[in-house]
Amino acid sequence: QMWQVGKRQASRAFSLYANIDILRPYFDVEPVQVRARLLESMIPVKMINFPQKIAGELYGPLMLVFTLVAILLHGMKTSDTIIREGTLMGTAIGTCFGYWLGVSSFMYFLAYLCNAQITMVQMLSLLGYGLFGHCITLLVTYNIHFHSLFYIFWLVVGGLSTLRMVAVLVSRTVGHTQRLILCGTLAALHMLFLLYLHFAYHKVVEGILDTLEGPNMPPFQRVARDIPVVSNAVLNTTAKAIALTL
Amino acid sequence: FPGLADVSISQDIPVEGEITVPVGSSSPDEDYSTLDEPVKDTIMRDLKAVGKKFVHVMYPRKSSALLRDWDLWGPLVLCVALALMLQGGSADSKDDGGPQFAEVFVIIWFGAIVITLNSKLLGGTISFFQSLCVLGYCVMPLTVAMLVCRLVLLADVGTISFIIRLIVVGAMFAWSTLASTAFLADSQPPNRKVLVMYPIFLFYFVISWMILTFTPQ
Numbered sequence A: 001q002m003w004q005v006g007k008r009q010a011s012r013a014f015s016l017y018a019n020i021d022i023l024r025p026y027f028d029v030e031p032v033q034v035r036a037r038l039l040e041s042m043i044p045v046k047m048i049n050f051p052q053k054i055a056g057e058l059y060g061p062l063m064l065v066f067t068l069v070a071i072l073l074h075g076m077k078t079s080d081t082i083i084r085e086g087t088l089m090g091t092a093i094g095t096c097f098g099y100w101l102g103v104s105s106f107m108y109f110l111a112y113l114c115n116a117q118i119t120m121v122q123m124l125s126l127l128g129y130g131l132f133g134h135c136i137t138l139l140v141t142y143n144i145h146f147h148s149l150f151y152i153f154w155l156v157v158g159g160l161s162t163l164r165m166v167a168v169l170v171s172r173t174v175g176h177t178q179r180l181i182l183c184g185t186l187a188a189l190h191m192l193f194l195l196y197l198h199f200a201y202h203k204v205v206e207g208i209l210d211t212l213e214g215p216n217m218p219p220f221q222r223v224a225r226d227i228p229v230v231s232n233a234v235l236n237t238t239a240k241a242i243a244l245t246l
Numbered sequence B: 001f002p003g004l005a006d007v008s009i010s011q012d013i014p015v016e017g018e019i020t021v022p023v024g025s026s027s028p029d030e031d032y033s034t035l036d037e038p039v040k041d042t043i044m045r046d047l048k049a050v051g052k053k054f055v056h057v058m059y060p061r062k063s064s065a066l067l068r069d070w071d072l073w074g075p076l077v078l079c080v081a082l083a084l085m086l087q088g089g090s091a092d093s094k095d096d097g098g099p100q101f102a103e104v105f106v107i108i109w110f111g112a113i114v115i116t117l118n119s120k121l122l123g124g125t126i127s128f129f130q131s132l133c134v135l136g137y138c139v140m141p142l143t144v145a146m147l148v149c150r151l152v153l154l155a156d157v158g159t160i161s162f163i164i165r166l167i168v169v170g171a172m173f174a175w176s177t178l179a180s181t182a183f184l185a186d187s188q189p190p191n192r193k194v195l196v197m198y199p200i201f202l203f204y205f206v207i208s209w210m211i212l213t214f215t216p217q
Helices: A002-027 A031-040 A059-078 A085-113 A120-141 A147-171 A176-200 A203-212 A219-245 B027-036 B039-058 B073-085 B101-121 B128-137 B140-155 B159-187 B190-212
Strands: none
Touching: A002 B101, A031 A059, A031 A120, A031 B190, A059 A085, A059 A120, A059 B101, A059 B190, A085 A120, A085 A176, A085 B101, A120 A147, A120 A176, A147 A176, B039 B073, B039 B128, B039 B140, B073 B101, B073 B128, B073 B140, B101 B128, B101 B190, B128 B159, B140 B159, B140 B190, B159 B190
């Protein structure tokens, strides 16, 4: 009887360790490699005629997602967002991980439809390293609040990392329509995400939120309603910013 | 075996005796005695072990005592204390601002588990609970920082207090990170220490951020 219980426990422990071991090869990196890949993620490749090599590694992307969470928290705090801190961590983690995992899966699905040669781990890795540009942009623009500076960073830094991802994808896809679909969606999602991250936690949004929210709002409802309000706010602030810079 | 040719056993040497091995006075008796000893002794022994680990955190030296006998009492106490002290803060004057108790709890334990998994995946030789133990105990400087912050905030809530709090929290954050790296980095192959240090740095950074931005109602 005890032997059976022990055997069951051992097999459960083994299956847990087996699961960890599945991920082990994806974490087999050296710091030099991580640094090189981080820098490479900002450099669009020129040769799109034969498939580019993508390192299927998960350590860098995972650390970048966590760094993005930390930067988001810092940004939320410096902009004095009204979203209460009870949901701040949840929102930040949910946003970043949701983007990374969700958009990766969606792009992998699209790549499967468009016959692109890319595996799920490579997609996760590519998108994860693309977040490096987001991290830099948000780190700078959450501390220096100039709209024009943000737009420059958005175009240059965001654009560079998007171009790299697009170039790698293009090199692995055949056919013009497929390339267009795949790269168009990725570029749009990536750039829009950066835009959303900047404006969703911006000081100007606070005023609009204040006037629209009632005084007695239960906490979880606040978060759910922030999202549609934010899209209005984004349009307003974008229009105002463009008018100011012009 | 040439030397044994002339060995013979004389008849009067006894070749019989007790086969039963005498019960070792170390383990079975200890088990019985720890069951029978008064509760105060058990508690004092555990408290002394926890206290010794706190001292190890305060003066981080490369010692294996912290790693060998891991226990999670200290981290639990620290986590609960920190979460309780972070209650009652507010981002605004609406209902219940500030990180909830469960939030802080989950962040600390989830973060520690992620760091442990990461260090194991990178090829670390430390076990799961040992790593959790070290990370939990190294939250102690940050708990001290929280206490100091609360006291400073009792005095006044101006810029000077912010600067004081920033310095204190910054110093404690550096101490926490250094203390935990002193224990955890040894278990990694030497060229990967940075890869393990970075998530620890992020983890304590997030906790420090929660402490620094705490404003009482």
